[in-house]
Amino acid sequence: MAEVTLSKVRKSYGAVDIIHGVDLDISDGEFVVLVGPSGCGKSTLLRMIAGLEIITGGDIRIGGRVVNDLDPKDRDIAMVFQNYALYPHMTVGTNMGFSLEHRGASKAQIAERVNWAADILGLSHLLERYPRQLSGGQRQRVAMGRAIVRDPQVFLFDEPLSNLDAKLRVVMRGEIKTLHQKLKTTTIYVTHDQVEAMTMADKIVVLNGGRVEQIGAPLDLYDQPANRFVAGFIGSPAMNFLDGTITSEGFIAPGIVLPLPEAAHGFHGRKAVYGIRPEHFTLHDSGVPAEIVLVEPMGSETQVTMKLGETQVIGVFRERVALLSGATIRVRPDLASLHLFSNNGGQRLI
């Protein structure tokens, strides 16, 4: 159990800067998810915390201790890799007990810890098998078992679910979360899947191009994205953006005028980006006209691709919309859930 602190952590490969000064405070027992598009440096950051990558600048502290120059083995962390990295020539039981064995634990101690972990993860009947004799989900569990037997201060996960099919991913997501609630070990979890981030995290760190875009609780990021990048990244389907100008009549976008909340008054005359989530449209006779492009019924809701003026947006409605493309509906953006971003830099205006 430990808090993890990153201050001004940087990484460069030769002349190329990959991580540009990341500051991050993780409290004891917290489940933190690092999320961001491919290549943004999530894995690099995690591997620096693990000690698998040299730190170019800044400090990393685990449990108050600066670990910059410590070997992975001396950092008291455990890591679950994307491809599981189970030792193919060892049985499940040996895989799980390997680190303890190497640290000189007695046979009885090892057996006790391995059985404890196997019990938690439902692996007890598989201890004699080899990794190649396991399914993807079972391998995933063994990899987690190998991490928890040692009772480390911090768990590190690098996209652990990306090799599983969609259904199993949901199951394992739940299992990891349950495990965390049981063990309460500080966890840093990397994913590029914002749904995983939203559902699992106590705190999300959104990374982009080696910089932190925003840190916050999942719903805070959803409700109050700091900038256009976070707004577009968190939430599915993604937020709609329209370019235009804030005026006293409303938001003038190509081919349409959209309503604005009171708070936009201060920005009259300013060019901006109008951000509205698909689920924040409602069908209403007094709404703005939208030409239907595509209707996708999901059962519980209907996803409609439509044109607001000249911009194509997506709306999600509870009602069933049984209309063909070309028809016009009237939709009203929920002004309380509306976002306005600066048109350069994308900072949040309101």
Next chain:
Amino acid sequence: MKAELSARRQVFLYGLMCVLLIPFVFPTWWMVTSSVKPISDIFAFPPHLVPQNYDWTTYRKVFELQPFVRQYWNSAYIAALVTIGTMIVSSMAGYAFARIRFPFANTIFMIVLLGLLIPAEVTIVPLFQMFLKAGMVNTHWPLILVPIFGAPSVFATFIMRQFFVTLPTELEEAARVDGLGRFTIFRKIALPLAKPALASVAIFTFLHSWNLFLEPIVFLSSADKFTLPQALTQYTDAYGGPMWNIQLAAATLTALPVLMVFIIAQKHFVEGLAHTGLKG
């Protein structure tokens, strides 16, 4: 209908394989059968595939004419030492070239590989002078040391390096997190997984040493130090003509371990292959 076709096809394929087998099997057959024929029968025309008369004394004479047991032992222990030595050197060197970042690693690897291009015949004279100075001529040392640090080992190093390069780095990183140091990772993770590569290294190194001919002839001069390929040339009559049946009896005995190595190592091959791969 389809099954019938494929059955016919199978018969054809097996037939073809049998025909292709002849050039490989016939010499062995000829060697074994001729080793128990009286010498006159070997040259009988038309030749007999199955011996008409048996002369088992050839096998006794193999041991009477030469210190054959001693020579057998020489070949065996030299090949064993060379194999073990080469496995150690090549696995460690191969791992280092594949995984440890040291200055000029690739250049050094290339230079090492260049050693393969130089034929043994070219280096044998300087080697002889070297070992002469070291007082090792007419000892087994040259036959042990030259392969372990020479071309066969270079080739083995190449094979091992190519294998270690393909080993997922995640495995070693997992081991680092689990608390292992570089050498322990090599010994407990990389090496066990390298079994199939090691097995092929073992096979060809053993065979290479077992079949070594030029070096023993150059370096050894007394019969009790001879290795088997060299000893085979010694079964001659008073006029220097080969005593074919006795020579072939000795050759049969010489070929036995080779067959055994193949049979044993083949099993390891298959076993080892099943163990590799992350996904398995």
